[in-house]
Amino acid sequence: MSSVSLDESVIVRRDGRVGRIVLNRPEVLNALTHPMVRRFADTLDAWERDERVRLVLLTGTGERGLCSGGDIRAVYQDATQGDPAATREFWRDEYRLNARIASYPKPYVAVMDGVVMGGGIGVSAHGSVRIVTERTIAAMPETAIGLVPDAGGTYLLSRPPGELGTHLALTGDSVGAGDALLCGLADHFVPSAALDALVAELAEQELDQVLARHVVPAPPAELAGHQEWIDECYAAETVEDVLDRLVNSSHPAAAKAAVEIRAKCPTTVKVTFAALRRAREFSGLEAVLDQEYRVSCRALATPDLVEGIRAQVIDKDRSPRWNPSTLQAVSDESVSRFFVPLGDEELGLATTACHEHV
Numbered sequence: 001m002s003s004v005s006l007d008e009s010v011i012v013r014r015d016g017r018v019g020r021i022v023l024n025r026p027e028v029l030n031a032l033t034h035p036m037v038r039r040f041a042d043t044l045d046a047w048e049r050d051e052r053v054r055l056v057l058l059t060g061t062g063e064r065g066l067c068s069g070g071d072i073r074a075v076y077q078d079a080t081q082g083d084p085a086a087t088r089e090f091w092r093d094e095y096r097l098n099a100r101i102a103s104y105p106k107p108y109v110a111v112m113d114g115v116v117m118g119g120g121i122g123v124s125a126h127g128s129v130r131i132v133t134e135r136t137i138a139a140m141p142e143t144a145i146g147l148v149p150d151a152g153g154t155y156l157l158s159r160p161p162g163e164l165g166t167h168l169a170l171t172g173d174s175v176g177a178g179d180a181l182l183c184g185l186a187d188h189f190v191p192s193a194a195l196d197a198l199v200a201e202l203a204e205q206e207l208d209q210v211l212a213r214h215v216v217p218a219p220p221a222e223l224a225g226h227q228e229w230i231d232e233c234y235a236a237e238t239v240e241d242v243l244d245r246l247v248n249s250s251h252p253a254a255a256k257a258a259v260e261i262r263a264k265c266p267t268t269v270k271v272t273f274a275a276l277r278r279a280r281e282f283s284g285l286e287a288v289l290d291q292e293y294r295v296s297c298r299a300l301a302t303p304d305l306v307e308g309i310r311a312q313v314i315d316k317d318r319s320p321r322w323n324p325s326t327l328q329a330v331s332d333e334s335v336s337r338f339f340v341p342l343g344d345e346e347l348g349l350a351t352t353a354c355h356e357h358v
Helices: 034-048 072-080 085-102 153-157 164-171 177-182 192-202 207-214 222-234 239-248 252-263 266-279 285-300 303-314 332-339 349-356
Strands: 010-015 018-023 055-060 065-067 108-112 115-117 129-132 137-139
Touching: 010 034, 018 034, 034 085, 055 065, 055 192, 065 108, 072 085, 072 303, 085 285, 085 349, 108 192, 129 177, 153 164, 153 266, 153 285, 164 222, 164 239, 164 252, 164 266, 177 222, 192 207, 222 239, 222 252, 239 252, 239 266, 266 285, 266 332, 285 303, 285 332, 285 349
Parallel strands: 018 055, 055 108, 065 115, 108 129, 115 137
Antiparallel strands: 010 018
16 A cells, blocks of 8 residues: 655655655756755664565656756855855755665665756665666766765775766766666666656565566676776876876867866865775775865865856856866865865764764
8 A cells, every 4th residue: 555745856655665766857857955855864763673574666757867966046045145054964865865765674676767966866875775777877966066975976986997977976977777886886787668667566576586586787887998098097196197198198178178177167076085995994985075065065165067057057058167276276275175074064974873872
């Protein structure tokens, strides 16, 4: 028996043994709002105690994708009206939700069909069972708007083989199913035509049995053929050196990557590079989310985030005027400031996690 919540932006229901969360803002590619995040978290809390719910299943409505990320129009509105507190609270609850998903005690199955970006990666790729299809388009494109990959993005992108994650983080490039599997963003490939049957069967049958029937070999990972030049170029010590290596590489795709990186926000490209290197040294997601919260709050106080959202989403002229406008003008000191602790405003997930495991 199913029951549907009155909050239409997140449909919550139980189908047999499955607790279903359906993101339901298809007109904006299911972009996440603060009320959606709260509803999501409250639902996970309730289902953890509900013995009837054996697993959680995340999907999205519409034909285009699971989730395009956080509602950055709301971020723009908060920032331009001089009251960024609402955005900081949204990120605080969103990142806590990401950590909750990663540690959830019941199977958490995310169907990453279609577009899955930014915060959409955050509510899916931290799950225990991540399914991609031939329609999957996954990306963390934050450097294009003056932000740094968040919602656990720097954690996820610090862990793929070699320097693949660095490449994806700096360029914001999207990947398909094969590369999502290669980079550890997903676990299984299921053809989109089989999704309805998979969802229906999960309500009555064991997860492993259902996956065994529907999982098939994924398309080839395109990045696998580029790993040699990616590892060589992105292993440099600075972003400027990365660009030099890309420009001097004999591989045509390397030169294309250099053009893409130069078009991104210079400050957040450098901060992203530093954040990924730092994330490699952290043992768990919680500490990385704490770092991302610091970085995101600092980015919110810069003119680049407002300008990036304006250029990409509001005016759509695709011509952001970054300040500083070049990588060379971004000092090491200005990068370091993004990582300074926030004092009483810290997210504090790593501390909480340590206490819970004592």
